Amino acid sequence: xxxxxxxxxxxxxxxxxxxxxxxxxxxxxxxxxxxxxxxxxxxxxxxxxxxxxxxxxxxxxxxxxxxxxxxxxxxxxxxxxxxxxxxxxxxxxxxxxxxxxxxxxxxxxxxxxxxxxxxxxxxxxxxxxxxxxxxxxxxxxxxxxxxxxxxxxxxxxxxxxxxxxxxxxxxxxxxxxxxxxxxxxxxxxxxxxxxxxxxxxxxxxxxxxxxxxxxxxxxxxxxxxxxxxxxxxxxxxxxxxxxxxxxxxxxxxxxxxxxxxxxxxxxxxxxxxxxxxxxxxxxxxxxxxxxxxxxxxxxxxxxxxxxxxxxxxxxxxxxxxxxxxxxxxxxxxxxxxxxxxxxxxxxxxxxxxxxxxxxxxxxxxxxxxxxxxxxxxxxxxxxxxxxxxxxxxxxxxxxxxxxxxxxxxx
Amino acid sequence: xxxxxxxxxxxxxxxxxxxxxxxxxxxxxxxxxxxxxxxxxxxxxxxxxxxxxxxxxxxxxxxxxxxxxxxxxxxxxxxxxxxxxxxxxxxxxxxxxxxxxxxxxxxxxxxxxxxxxxxxxxxxxxxxxxxxxxxxxxxxxxxxxxxxxxxxxxxxxxxxxxxxxxxxxxxxxxxxxxxxxxxxxxxxxxxxxxxxxxxxxxxxxxxxxxxxxxxxxxxxxxxxxxxxxxxxxxxxxxxxxxxxxxxxxxxxxxxxxxxxxxxxxxxxxxxxxxxxxxxxxxxxxxxxxxxxxxxxxxxxxxxxxxxxxxxxxxxxxxxxxxxxxxxxxxxxxxxxxxxxxxxxxxxxxxxxxxxxxxxxxxxxxxxxxxxxxxxxxxxxxxxxxxxxxxxxxxxxxxxxxxxxxxxxxx
Numbered sequence: 001x002x003x004x005x006x007x008x009x010x011x012x013x014x015x016x017x018x019x020x021x022x023x024x025x026x027x028x029x030x031x032x033x034x035x036x037x038x039x040x041x042x043x044x045x046x047x048x049x050x051x052x053x054x055x056x057x058x059x060x061x062x063x064x065x066x067x068x069x070x071x072x073x074x075x076x077x078x079x080x081x082x083x084x085x086x087x088x089x090x091x092x093x094x095x096x097x098x099x100x101x102x103x104x105x106x107x108x109x110x111x112x113x114x115x116x117x118x119x120x121x122x123x124x125x126x127x128x129x130x131x132x133x134x135x136x137x138x139x140x141x142x143x144x145x146x147x148x149x150x151x152x153x154x155x156x157x158x159x160x161x162x163x164x165x166x167x168x169x170x171x172x173x174x175x176x177x178x179x180x181x182x183x184x185x186x187x188x189x190x191x192x193x194x195x196x197x198x199x200x201x202x203x204x205x206x207x208x209x210x211x212x213x214x215x216x217x218x219x220x221x222x223x224x225x226x227x228x229x230x231x232x233x234x235x236x237x238x239x240x241x242x243x244x245x246x247x248x249x250x251x252x253x254x255x256x257x258x259x260x261x262x263x264x265x266x267x268x269x270x271x272x273x274x275x276x277x278x279x280x281x282x283x284x285x286x287x288x289x290x291x292x293x294x295x296x297x298x299x300x301x302x303x304x305x306x307x308x309x310x311x312x313x314x315x316x317x318x319x320x321x322x323x324x325x326x327x328x329x330x331x332x333x334x335x336x337x338x339x340x341x342x343x344x345x346x347x348x349x350x351x352x353x354x355x356x357x358x359x360x361x362x363x364x365x366x367x368x369x370x371x372x373x374x375x376x377x378x379x380x381x382x383x384x385x386x387x388x389x390x391x392x393x394x395x396x397x398x399x400x401x402x403x404x405x406x407x408x409x410x
Numbered sequence: 411x412x413x414x415x416x417x418x419x420x421x422x423x424x425x426x427x428x429x430x431x432x433x434x435x436x437x438x439x440x441x442x443x444x445x446x447x448x449x450x451x452x453x454x455x456x457x458x459x460x461x462x463x464x465x466x467x468x469x470x471x472x473x474x475x476x477x478x479x480x481x482x483x484x485x486x487x488x489x490x491x492x493x494x495x496x497x498x499x500x501x502x503x504x505x506x507x508x509x510x511x512x513x514x515x516x517x518x519x520x521x522x523x524x525x526x527x528x529x530x531x532x533x534x535x536x537x538x539x540x541x542x543x544x545x546x547x548x549x550x551x552x553x554x555x556x557x558x559x560x561x562x563x564x565x566x567x568x569x570x571x572x573x574x575x576x577x578x579x580x581x582x583x584x585x586x587x588x589x590x591x592x593x594x595x596x597x598x599x600x601x602x603x604x605x606x607x608x609x610x611x612x613x614x615x616x617x618x619x620x621x622x623x624x625x626x627x628x629x630x631x632x633x634x635x636x637x638x639x640x641x642x643x644x645x646x647x648x649x650x651x652x653x654x655x656x657x658x659x660x661x662x663x664x665x666x667x668x669x670x671x672x673x674x675x676x677x678x679x680x681x682x683x684x685x686x687x688x689x690x691x692x693x694x695x696x697x698x699x700x701x702x703x704x705x706x707x708x709x710x711x712x713x714x715x716x717x718x719x720x721x722x723x724x725x726x727x728x729x730x731x732x733x734x735x736x737x738x739x740x741x742x743x744x745x746x747x748x749x750x751x752x753x754x755x756x757x758x759x760x761x762x763x764x765x766x767x768x769x770x771x772x773x774x775x776x777x778x779x780x781x782x783x784x785x786x787x788x789x790x791x792x793x794x795x796x797x798x799x800x801x802x803x804x805x806x807x808x809x810x811x812x813x814x815x816x817x818x819x820x
Contacts, residue, residue, distance in 0.1 A: 016466045050486070056426045057490055058497040065496070068504050069489035072482035076460070079479035080467055086475070087468040094478050099553055120553075143509055143530075 002167040007039040007157035011174045012231035013077050014044030023084035035125045039135045039157040042073025063108035067147045074134035082132045092130040102138030110149035116163035151212020158215045162222035169224050172231035177238035180402035181255040188403035196243040199253050202345040202379045251348035252400040259386050260311040261339040268331025269303040286320045292374040340389035343381040356380045366395040412577040417449040417567035421584045422641035423487050424454030433494035445535045449545045449567040452483025473518035477557045484544035492542045502540040512548030520559035526573035561622020568625045572632035582641040587648035590812035591665040598813035606653040609663050612755040612789045661758035662810040669796050670721040671749040678741025679713040696730045698723050702784040750799035753791040766790045776805040
């Protein structure tokens with residue numbers, strides 16, 4: 001008998017029919033003799049619909065009240081799923097975030113989990129019930145309802161798995177696993193049997209979108225084995241675990257990409273120690289995420305600074321910079337839109353210094369200009385023209401033999 | 411400065427536009443220098459939609475999970491209304507039932523309020539905030555979410571008014587007050603300036619539908635003055651208070667009526683002491699509400715029993731009686747459908763023994779056959795043919811001069 005935490009996202013519970021299907025997946029595990037805790041998101045488009053209503057009332061709705069509003073979404077799902085489990089003859093009980101003991105910071109919209117009092121869940125598991133928990137939500141020490149922000153349901157599932165010392169945490173989603181790259185664009189994309197926490201973290205941060213980075217980090221810290229798998233298909237998914245336990249150790253395990261990137265270049269910044277931090281503090285205060293950052297010196301004792309942003313943030317970035325021009329003391333700003341980011345990820349890179357070079361060579365041979373570069377121990381990111389994005393991914397996928405099984409062992 | 415509890419029902423908060431309108435009504439009271447607590451129901455058809463989803467999953471959904479599901483309805487309304495209040499420049503905060511301290515029995519679907527810990531509401535009033543509370547819901551001692559059943563939001567409002575020792579509890583609805591009879595049927599129907607708790611209780615129980623009987627009873631027990639008024643029109647509504655404080659004391663204050671009534675007659679019951687209680691205990695166990703009951707002796711040492719039910723319960727009643735025929739030992743059952751109940755209500759009746767006789771005379775003069783009669787201290791109910799219902803109400807409304815103001819003083 002194992003203790004399994006299952007998480008089903010919004011697409012998997014998007015209709016009453018789909019909820020019944022999820023109930024069957026849950027019952028399978030229960031009938032195999034396992035204890036099961038299920039974490040669910042709001043149904044399909046529910047969250048969007050609630051957000052629209054709020055925006056009809058206020059362009060800047062109170063964050064506390066947004067949490068009050070949005071947490072109803074998962075509450076609907078847990079009750080319907082529990083009804084479906086009971087209807088199928090299984091004992092089951094639902095819990096909201098506060099009932100499940102998800103204690104968070106006193107922050108609305110993006111709270112971190114402080115502690116989990118899993119006693120109520122444990123008591124119900126002991127009573128042989130399937131426990132259904134609302135993802136994404138918790139409450140603070142004053143009984144205020146909070147939410148965990150984007151990808152919160154993944155985090156809920158992993159955190160509960162850690163608190164219960166679960167044997168496994170299965171993340172059910174609308175894809176069958178983690179792929180070497182996005183199969184909607186690259187037909188040679190192959191589902192990975194396993195991937196390390198760190199690789200998944202880089203892929204998640206790079207927009208692969210299957211699993212939220214916070215959840216992966218939490219799983220890594222608590223050594224919870226994750227499996228990403230399909231809520232519709234029965235095939236095995238991708239396990240996410242420590243490097244050491246993995247079967248194949250590829251140099252490059254996956255390729256992530258993202259379009260709608262804009263490069264912003266700030267020319268003629270004074271070469272003072274504080275000018276960089278001033279710029280990025282100012283942008284952060286205005287909640288603008290900056291990705292790749294490149295700094296270059298000029299002959300005239302000034303600095304040119306380039307960074308990449310999501311194109312949708314361009315106007316906001318320009319406003320912030322212009323509004324702070326006196327303090328930032330730059331010369332002028334240039335922007336270049338229509339760009340994309342292409343990144344290769346793999347733990348094997350650490351011990352293979354030539355990987356970045358190989359990547360640039362592939363790009364050059366394919367006739368693709370690399371406009372920005374950023375590297376970490378297990379990834380290399382490049383910025384290219386949006387129109388060449390898919391071509392770049394195809395060439396890299398081919399060059400690093402990602403379509404084939406485990407040929408490139410370290 | 412007064413402390414006012416306002417309650418807005420589902421129709422009043424049926425859309426984002428209507429919620430903004432409600433916000434304006436709330437703000438008016440606040441800007442008059444009053445402390446305001448607002449109790450709201452779920453938006454319009456929300457509850458129905460949630461019920462449909464549940465019924466798609468199970469014909470007999472778990473009551474606990476139904477409470478989990480339905481309570482999301484009010485939670486959506488409180489957050490949206492609070493956003494609207496904040497958007498209009500007022501400080502406001504929303505509370506779910508459990509946050510507002512509504513402590514109930516451990517019963518799902520129809521829990522009674524045990525106690526109210528109003529400290530969280532009081533603290534926010536002290537901080538000069540408008541407090542918005544979810545009606546209809548509470549929680550038990552184990553932190554389980556419960557609901558108060560039909561008319562629960564009215565009860566929430568009155569209970570909070572009592573706990574806070576409020577100066578007034580205003581029930582906003584889609585009519586402008588309590589009428590002498592239903593204005594959709596009788597064009598002479600007149601809005602009452604005031605009505606006593608007891609009269610309102612009789613009217614509410616008779617299907618007048620404006621205010622839930624439980625709420626009226628709670629208000630009477632705690633002497634909370636109620637006012638029923640329109641959420642759209644600005645005119646004064648109807649106050650509900652103790653008899654002694656009322657301006658006009660009419661003999662008959664209102665006429666209630668209800669169609670789709672069926673009379674069931676059980677012939678040839680043994681004249682034993684227990685046979686009546688056995689029948690009604692059996693029906694009650696099967697959750698069938700019986701209204702008027704008439705018993706008549708026959709020559710043959712047996713009893714004939716008639717009672718009225720809602721027509722929709724007819725099949726269930728017949729099944730229950732037939733299934734228990736051995737124990738109940740009756741001869742045969744007759745039913746007559748297509749009936750209606752017409753009742754006159756007024757505190758003045760207690761000291762005017764001729765009122766029932768006058769009612770029967772009016773019916774006779776109008777050519778309407780009275781098939782059943784039941785009386786209490788402040789009401790007389792009759793059962794007539796459904797086709798004659800409106801004619802009966804018109805004649806009674808005219809005869810008791812309900813269309814005119816305060817002519818019939820005691």
